[in-house]
Amino acid sequence: xxxxxxxxxxxxxxxxxxxxxxxxxxxxxxxxxxxxxxxxxxxxxxxxxxxxxxxxxxxxxxxxxxxxxxxxxxxxxxxxxxxxxxxxxxxxxxxxxxxxxxxxxxxxxxxxxxxxxxxxxxxxxxxxxxxxxxxxxxxxxxxxxxxxxxxxxxxxxxxxxxxxxxxxxxxxxxxxxxxxxxxxxxxxxxxxxxxxxxxxxxxxxxxxxxxxxxxxxxxxxxxxxxxxxxxxxxxxxxxxxxxxxxxxxxxxxxxxxxxxxxxxxxxxxxxxxxxxxxxxxxxxxxxxxxxxxxxxxxxxxxxxxxxxxxxxxxxxxxxxxxxxxxxxxxxxxxxxxxxxxxxxxxxxxxxxxxxxxxxxxxxxxxxxxxxxxxxxxxxxxxxxxxxxxxxxxxxxxxxxxxxxxxxxxxxxxxxxxxxxxxxxxxxxxxxxxxxxxxxxxxxxxxxxxxxxxxxxx
Numbered sequence: 001x002x003x004x005x006x007x008x009x010x011x012x013x014x015x016x017x018x019x020x021x022x023x024x025x026x027x028x029x030x031x032x033x034x035x036x037x038x039x040x041x042x043x044x045x046x047x048x049x050x051x052x053x054x055x056x057x058x059x060x061x062x063x064x065x066x067x068x069x070x071x072x073x074x075x076x077x078x079x080x081x082x083x084x085x086x087x088x089x090x091x092x093x094x095x096x097x098x099x100x101x102x103x104x105x106x107x108x109x110x111x112x113x114x115x116x117x118x119x120x121x122x123x124x125x126x127x128x129x130x131x132x133x134x135x136x137x138x139x140x141x142x143x144x145x146x147x148x149x150x151x152x153x154x155x156x157x158x159x160x161x162x163x164x165x166x167x168x169x170x171x172x173x174x175x176x177x178x179x180x181x182x183x184x185x186x187x188x189x190x191x192x193x194x195x196x197x198x199x200x201x202x203x204x205x206x207x208x209x210x211x212x213x214x215x216x217x218x219x220x221x222x223x224x225x226x227x228x229x230x231x232x233x234x235x236x237x238x239x240x241x242x243x244x245x246x247x248x249x250x251x252x253x254x255x256x257x258x259x260x261x262x263x264x265x266x267x268x269x270x271x272x273x274x275x276x277x278x279x280x281x282x283x284x285x286x287x288x289x290x291x292x293x294x295x296x297x298x299x300x301x302x303x304x305x306x307x308x309x310x311x312x313x314x315x316x317x318x319x320x321x322x323x324x325x326x327x328x329x330x331x332x333x334x335x336x337x338x339x340x341x342x343x344x345x346x347x348x349x350x351x352x353x354x355x356x357x358x359x360x361x362x363x364x365x366x367x368x369x370x371x372x373x374x375x376x377x378x379x380x381x382x383x384x385x386x387x388x389x390x391x392x393x394x395x396x397x398x399x400x401x402x403x404x405x406x407x408x409x410x411x412x413x414x415x416x417x418x419x420x421x422x423x424x425x426x427x428x429x430x431x432x433x434x435x436x437x438x439x440x441x442x443x444x445x446x447x448x449x450x451x452x453x454x455x456x457x
Contacts, residue, residue, distance in 0.1 A: 005035070007031055008028065008031050008032065008035065008037075011024060011027060011028040011031060012028065015028065020051055021051075022048045022051040022052035022055065022058070025044045025045070025047055025048040025051070025058075026044070026045065026048045026055070026057055026058050026061060028044050029041045029042075029044035029045040029048065029058070029061045029062075029065070030061060032044060033061060033064060033065060033068075036068075036229065036245065036247075036281070038065045038068040038069050039065075039069060039386065039389050041061065041065040042062060042065040042066060042069065042393075043393060044061075045058045045059075045061040045062035045065060046062060046397075048061075049062065056082065056089065059078050059081070059082055060082065060089060060091050060092060060095075062078055063075045063078040063079050063082070063092070063095050064091075064095055066078065067095055067098060067099065069224065069225055069386045069427075070223065070224025070225040070326075070384065070386060070427050070431075071225075071386070071390070071427055072099055072102060072103075072427070072430060073425070073427075075095065075099060076096075076099050079092050079095050079096045079099065080096075083096060087119075088119075090115075090116040090117075090119040090120035090123040091116070091123065093112045093113070093115050093116035093119070093123075094112075094113065094116045094123055094125060094128065096112045097109040097110075097112040097113040097116065097128060097132070098128060100112060101128070101131060101132065106132065106133075109132060110132050113125075113128060113129070113132055126248075126249075126252045130252065130285070131285060171244055171246075171250065171266065171269050172244070172245070173242050173243070173244055173269070173273055173276075174233075174236070174242070174243040174244070174245070175236075175237075175240075175242065175243070176233045176234065176236040176237035176243045177237060178230070178233055178234050178237045179234055179237040179238045180234050180235075180238050182230075182234060182237075182361065183227065183230065183231060183234050184350060184354050184355075184356075184357030184358035184359075184360070184361050184385070185350050185351060185353050185354020185355070185357050185358070186227065186231065186347070186350070186354055189220070189231065189345055189347055190231075192218070192343060192345050193218060193231070193235055193345075196218055196343050197218065197235060197239070197277075197320045197322075198235070198238060198239055200212060201239050201241075201275060201318075201320075202239070217309060217321035217322070217323065217340055217341040217342065217343070218321070218322050218323070218341065218343045218344075218345060219283070219323050219324075219325065219328070219331070219335070219336075219341035219343070219344045219345070220232075220322065220323070220324045220325075220345050220347045221324070221325050221326070221327075221328040221344065221345070221346060221347065222326070222346055222347035222348055222349075222431075223326065223348075223349060223384060223427070223428040223431035223432065223435075224326050224384070224386070224427065224431065225384035225385055225386025225387060225427055225428075226347050226348065226349055226350070226384045226385055226386075226428070227347065227350075227385045228324035228347050229245075229279070229281060229324060230385070231347070232245075232277065232279040232322045232324065233245075233279075235277055235320075235322060236277040236279075239275065239277075239320075241274075241275040241276055241277050241320065242270075242273040242274075242275070242276040242277070243276070243277045243279065244266070244269065244270055244273075244276060244277070244278050244279065245279045245281060246266055246278065246279065246280050246281070247281055247282065248282055248285040248286055250262065250266065251263055251266065251286055251301065252285075252286070252301070257300075259300070259301040259304070260300055260301055260303075260304035263301065263304045263305055263308055264304065264308060266278070266308075267308040267314075267316075267319070268314070270319045271314055271315075271316070271318075271319055274317070274318030274319055275318045275319075275320065276318070276319055276320065277320045277321075277322060278319055278320065278321050278322070279321075279322045279323070279324070280321070280322070280323040280324070281323075281324050282324070282325065282326075283323035283324065283325050283331065284325040284326075284327045284328070284330040284331050286301070286302075286305060287302055287305055287323075287331050287332050287335050302332055302334075305335075306334055306335070306340070309321065309335075309339070309340045309341075310339060310340070321341075323341060326431065328344070328447070328448075329438045329442065336447075344447070346450035346451065346454070348450075348454050349382055349383065349384050349385075349426075349428050350383070350384070350385060350388070352374075352377045352378065352381075353377070355376070355377040355380050355383065355388060356373040356374055356376070356377040358385055358388045358389075359371070359373050359376055359377070359388060359391075359392065359417070360373055362388065362389055362392045363392060363412065366392075366396065366412060367409065367410075367411040367412065368411050368412045368413075369411035369412065369413045370413075370414075371412070371413070371414050371417065372414045375414060376414065376417050376418070376421070379418060379421055380421055380426075381426075382426040382428055382429065383421075383424070383426050383428075384426070384427055384428050386427065387424055387425075387426055387427055387428075390424045391417060391420045391421045391424050392412075392417070392420070394420040394423060394424065395412050395416045395417050395419070395420040396412065398416060398419070398420065399411075399412055399416065432451075432455065435448070435451050435455075436451070436455060436457070438451070439451040439452045439455065439457060440452075440457060
């Protein structure tokens, strides 16, 4: 168990004793966000706001959780409310910049980012900075220390020039406690992963006879909130392999040459801990098309990524590479060559069976009364996994509110879920509007045939 997980468990234990402690819930929400457990964080911040309405820190945390879960409309409503203040928080501006960038409003996004950094220079975010295509960041004054806020809102200190400390990355090497049994539906996607990753590891001799190495990469793409990250963790749990999750802040660094060094250290850590599933989230931020870049630093990082994937200096045998992106059209084409991400899998919103399975899994252990899962699956067409979690979450909150008034807890019914589903809008529509254009007008080599098939274009 990591130190972060221990802290989370300790906070949960404290909340059992003091459930109405809003600051404690906000702190737990921040810890969950930093561990990429955004759905859990969202619940904690929402609860904190019922206890402390108008709490700006809770609103910021909730906006960030919603953004990471792909609930862009909800995040925008919260952020716009925060920006009405005469002196808005810099973090609110950063989240707003990300939302604007997702919406294609690049110039407005740049303005918001620059406002944020002007208010608080510690808000410098290299990943967002690169995506916005802004000019070079100012150099650090000699002898001064500097910090920047990573995408989870935590400040990461950058050492002084004369600091001789250890720069080794602190990567969490996890043992996943979930498997494919915990993944609702997605049978075709799971079979692709079995063929590429699981079967070669379980039947090494047979695959070696055919000259197939144990390793390689799979790129999963699709709308946000459809379980790509969860599937990666389940893959590691399925084969009882080590799991390393890599975000953009683990790699990107404002100092020349450091990003390449970090990338090499990440792959070396995976090689030392094989069999290991190495998962790159939001990989388009690390492997964006080099033709779109103005700065050579970004190109160097991508070249290093390609070199590590090729195993040019060290073998990647037993290193199983998974990556997820919501924007495959921004990925450099070199990553799709054989031996790299040579298996590209479309992860669509869950189908009828998968939606029913997800609802069953989400409601497992909760008091329910003869739920008609098949009916609910039909009524939640186009809902992502995250949307379905929101449906259950709202139903649970309504039941809790009722129990507080009546003093008697009652089970969740099909009607409760139907009422909740009417209040949740599918978050996948925005993504498919963009994907449709790429599928129709930029589908060279059939890269987006799966989208064409799914949308029946």
